[in-house]
Amino acid sequence: MSLLPSGQIxxxxxxxxxxxxxxNLPSAAPPSWEMxxxxxxxxxxxxxxxIGKLKxxxxxxxxxxxxxxxxxxxxxxxxxxxxxxxAALRKRRVFASDVSPYSRVLSNAKLSPPDSxxxxxxxxxxxxxxxxxxxxPDLRHTPxxxxxxxxxxxxxxxxxxxxxxxxxGNEFLLACLLGILHHQRPGFLSYPSSHLVPYLxxxxxxxxxxxxxxxxxxxxxxxxAKVARVFARYSSPRVSSAIAYQQAAIQxxxxxxxxxxxxxxxxxxxxxxxxxxxxxxxxxxxxxxxPPVESGVTRHARAFVDAICCLASKVQQGLxxxxxxxxxxxxxxxxxxxxxxxxxxxxxxxxxxxxxxxxELICDDIPDVRRTRGDVKGxxxxxxxxxxxx
Numbered sequence: 001m002s003l004l005p006s007g008q009i010x011x012x013x014x015x016x017x018x019x020x021x022x023x024n025l026p027s028a029a030p031p032s033w034e035m036x037x038x039x040x041x042x043x044x045x046x047x048x049x050x051i052g053k054l055k056x057x058x059x060x061x062x063x064x065x066x067x068x069x070x071x072x073x074x075x076x077x078x079x080x081x082x083x084x085x086x087a088a089l090r091k092r093r094v095f096a097s098d099v100s101p102y103s104r105v106l107s108n109a110k111l112s113p114p115d116s117x118x119x120x121x122x123x124x125x126x127x128x129x130x131x132x133x134x135x136x137p138d139l140r141h142t143p144x145x146x147x148x149x150x151x152x153x154x155x156x157x158x159x160x161x162x163x164x165x166x167x168x169g170n171e172f173l174l175a176c177l178l179g180i181l182h183h184q185r186p187g188f189l190s191y192p193s194s195h196l197v198p199y200l201x202x203x204x205x206x207x208x209x210x211x212x213x214x215x216x217x218x219x220x221x222x223x224x225a226k227v228a229r230v231f232a233r234y235s236s237p238r239v240s241s242a243i244a245y246q247q248a249a250i251q252x253x254x255x256x257x258x259x260x261x262x263x264x265x266x267x268x269x270x271x272x273x274x275x276x277x278x279x280x281x282x283x284x285x286x287x288x289x290x291p292p293v294e295s296g297v298t299r300h301a302r303a304f305v306d307a308i309c310c311l312a313s314k315v316q317q318g319l320x321x322x323x324x325x326x327x328x329x330x331x332x333x334x335x336x337x338x339x340x341x342x343x344x345x346x347x348x349x350x351x352x353x354x355x356x357x358x359x360e361l362i363c364d365d366i367p368d369v370r371r372t373r374g375d376v377k378g379x380x381x382x383x384x385x386x387x388x389x390x
Contacts (some may be wrong), residue, residue, distance in 0.1 A: 042110075072093040114172060365380065
């Protein structure tokens, strides 16, 4: 593998007439992957939005096909914890990691939720009690870009509630708060704004015409309603104590010394900006962290290659014989590579995981509703690269 002077990678693209072995004959995605699962999945998946996440039904199929009950399933790019949660629901042991603090909050919330709605509601009241004991925040010390999203009274309640969640270590309730931070619907806390990426929709909903959308929104009833929605189709993912999470970049992650299966989706190259898209949620997770900085993995070819190289080495070392490694690679229309990301990943795996063989390639078109923006630019297909250790 060689890098061009510009940092681009000189590989052949994955094309119908390309000479890339098994990749000439990709498998079609199962028809069930096209079906919506939003009304059937465990509602823990819906605790808070996450752009570009894998459908839970697809994650569940991968877990079912490539692991068995009791296996240790690893996901080092956990994101919204879709794969770890589906693995835990199927009685697998779970190890997950990600560099993002938002991923940490979501993962801990989904993998270790309260054991009942009643206990979750009691936690709300206790956290509200702790929040009321805190000093009322001086909004002059809150960034202006944060203040513009909320009625001042609502913002003060949200800041103190988030502080109480952090101080008590309650990341389940913090994740629920992040899930209702911004939207134009009345059950959310902000002025009218986009649901996924925070930006105000004051042109579509001008204050003069929709004054009720700019009024005070009380936090308590909205948190209660949110938690009730999360428990609508509740399944506890607890698997004794066999769930572990690390917040770290792949280079610093200490994977288990031996694991049965790895299923993960590395960050989409040149398609998402996780820091920008989650900037409001990241601020509530850590107001002292400053403006979010985007990970270089999604912006620079060299950083992407380094991350995959590190992942490959860890898989070679820790994956058990007969175990599967499934990499979900987003294929970006606009890219920094001279090759498709899948061919980059395949080349790295072939060089660094000598004991693994590519067993299957599944190609899945991403419907518009799962893409990153309304103009459907960016990632349009996903390649599922399935390796097995000899």
